[in-house]
Amino acid sequence: MSDFEKQYYEADSFWSEGQLMDERNLNRIQTTAGLIPATTNTLLDVGCGNGVFLNWLLDQGTKIKLTGSDRSETALKYVKTNKIQSDIAQLPFEDGSFDCVTCLEVIEHLPVNVYEQALKELVRVSGKYIIISVPYEEKLEEAHTQCPNCRSIFNSDLHFRSFSETVFNNLLNDYGGKNVSSQKLGEYSMFKGHRLYQKLFFPHQLLAWNSPICPLCGYAESGSKPQAGNIAVHKRPNGILSAIKSIPKTVWPKEKKNYWILGLFEKC
Numbered sequence: 001m002s003d004f005e006k007q008y009y010e011a012d013s014f015w016s017e018g019q020l021m022d023e024r025n026l027n028r029i030q031t032t033a034g035l036i037p038a039t040t041n042t043l044l045d046v047g048c049g050n051g052v053f054l055n056w057l058l059d060q061g062t063k064i065k066l067t068g069s070d071r072s073e074t075a076l077k078y079v080k081t082n083k084i085q086s087d088i089a090q091l092p093f094e095d096g097s098f099d100c101v102t103c104l105e106v107i108e109h110l111p112v113n114v115y116e117q118a119l120k121e122l123v124r125v126s127g128k129y130i131i132i133s134v135p136y137e138e139k140l141e142e143a144h145t146q147c148p149n150c151r152s153i154f155n156s157d158l159h160f161r162s163f164s165e166t167v168f169n170n171l172l173n174d175y176g177g178k179n180v181s182s183q184k185l186g187e188y189s190m191f192k193g194h195r196l197y198q199k200l201f202f203p204h205q206l207l208a209w210n211s212p213i214c215p216l217c218g219y220a221e222s223g224s225k226p227q228a229g230n231i232a233v234h235k236r237p238n239g240i241l242s243a244i245k246s247i248p249k250t251v252w253p254k255e256k257k258n259y260w261i262l263g264l265f266e267k268c
C-alpha cells in the first residue's frame, strides 16, 4: 500500500470539528446507535475518523465504554473517547475484546490486499456483535477524478468497491459472522443515468480534480478542496451561465436512491 493512500486521510479539511455531521449523517449516526444491542458494555469503532459516531454517543451520556481506532493521526485528534492509532488489518486487541464492534463507512475504502484481513479482524475482536455500514450500490465512476500530474483516474472519495444488498448481507459469511438484519438509509433524489446527464450538460465536471492528494503519485495541488464525491440533485452550480445550463435539471427524470446500507451481524 502506498504512503500516498495513507496520506489522503491526513487532510485536515476532512476532519475539523463538525465535518461529516450534517443532517443526513446525523440520521445515519442515530439509526446506527439504535442498532447497538442493549447488553453492550464495551464498544470499539474501527475507522472512527474524527469520532463522528463516538463523540455523539458520548454527548448522549452513554454508559458504554467507548474506544475508537483509526489509521489517521489527524482524524484521531478530534476523538474524545479512548482511542488508538492502528491499521484495520492488524487491530491491537485480544480476540473477543469488545461486546460490539462498529465499522462505519470504512470497508469501501480498503484496497484488495487489506479487505479480507480487515473483515477477519472485525469478527475476531468482537465478543458477539458487529455493526457495519457502507454506501449502497454506489456507481464509483460518478465520482471519478483525474490526477493532473500522472493522469491516473480514481474515485475521489477513495472508494474501491461498491456493495449490492446481497454482497452486503453475506459480507461476513466466510469469516465467522452472519447477518441479523439490514436496512437502507439516507434517501435522496438523483438524475436517472447520471453519467449521461453529466456528459451532456456538465462535461467539464467529468474527471475534474477533486482530491487532497493523488494516491498513486502524491500530487497535491495546494488549495484543492475535497468534497463528497456523489453529485446529488441538490447541488447548485455557480454563475449565470451555469444557471442557464442547469435548466435541464428541471426536466431530466429523477430517481430515488439510498446513500447507505447498514447491518447488524453476529459472531457464529
Ligand SMILES: C[S@@+](CC[C@H](N)C(=O)[O-])C[C@H]1O[C@@H](n2cnc3c(N)ncnc32)[C@H](O)[C@@H]1O
Binding pocket: 009, 020, 046, 047, 048, 049, 050, 052, 053, 069, 070, 071, 072, 075, 086, 087, 088, 089, 103, 104, 105, 106, 109, 110, 114
Ligand atoms: C469515510 S471515513 C469514515 C469515518 C467514520 N467511521 C464515519 O462513520 O463517518 C473512513 C475512515 O477509514 C479510515 N481508514 C481507511 N483505511 C484504513 C486502514 N487501512 N486502517 C484503519 N483505518 C482506515 C480513514 O482514516 C477514515 O477515518
Ligand SMILES: [Zn+2]
Binding pocket: 147, 148, 149, 150, 151, 152, 214, 215, 216, 217, 218, 219
Ligand atoms: Zn497522480
